[in-house]
């Protein structure tokens with residue numbers, strides 16, 4: 801009787817272990833599946849600006865992902881060719897290379913703030929140039945070895961729009977030159993301070 805009861809206990813604890821293993825594998829499987837199907841709703845940490853152009857602390861936001869046909873519909877042919885097709889506008893031809901108003905520049909594709917006019921300088925290259933982004937979180941850079949050159953491409957952190965290239969021959973304080981395409985950006989003029 802005593803032996804029988806011990807065998808029963810042993811069997812039921814083994815069943816419990818099997819059940820736990822089974823449930824754990826179900827949960828693990830579900831999480832793997834959820835991660836795989838979450839590819840298009842990835843989030844990214846970026847900084848927005850308030851109505852006065854002040855940069856706010858970094859916050860999580862969804863990445864902007866659109867089918868190619870939608871980008872074509874919302875952009876001009878030139879904007880599409882540059883921002884989605886990694887093109888480059890001709891020097892001295894973009895609308896912002898000699899633009900000096902106070903404010904900030906946002907992404908043509910997703911409106912994320914990218915560069916402040918206070919970081920803009922005249923590089924003499926014919927492209928709008930900045931020594932720093934408005935927030936380091938808002939742009940990402942990738943090595944770009946196309947056209948026989950070793951450069952670093954600048955992309956919008958939220959929608960992966962091509963913005964331009966960054967070089968290490970810029971002025972102080974960073975020594976960097978973010979060389980932008982005007983066609984990848986929209987300008988937001990700084991509102992006059994309220995009296």
Ligand SMILES: [Zn+2]
Pocket residue numbers: 907908909910911912956957958959960961
């Ligand atoms: Zn963008």
